[in-house]
Amino acid sequence: MTILKPHRNPWPARVLAILTFFMGGINLLSAIFPADRSRFRVLAELSPLEVQSGIRIASVLAGFALILLSSGLWRHKRTAWILTLAVLLISIISHLG
Numbered sequence: 001m002t003i004l005k006p007h008r009n010p011w012p013a014r015v016l017a018i019l020t021f022f023m024g025g026i027n028l029l030s031a032i033f034p035a036d037r038s039r040f041r042v043l044a045e046l047s048p049l050e051v052q053s054g055i056r057i058a059s060v061l062a063g064f065a066l067i068l069l070s071s072g073l074w075r076h077k078r079t080a081w082i083l084t085l086a087v088l089l090i091s092i093i094s095h096l097g
Helices: 011-032 037-046 049-074 078-096
Strands: none
Touching (some): 011 078
């Protein structure tokens, strides 16, 4: 005897997975290409070089994590959803720095 699962629309989760994948790519691109020089000067005055390097590393790691988590979102995994929210918060903080 098989237990029937309720039918759910797969498209909202797939759209979120695609957007998460693209956000991971944006994180990687923002870490690779330098920001506007005037913004960089302000950042250099406010924080030491180690913090600036740490911010770039955090952005790269968040980008890779989002790309990996997008496959879990595609498959409707609850753990992937929770981890994606946490990584997006880290990504926001790394982009502010």
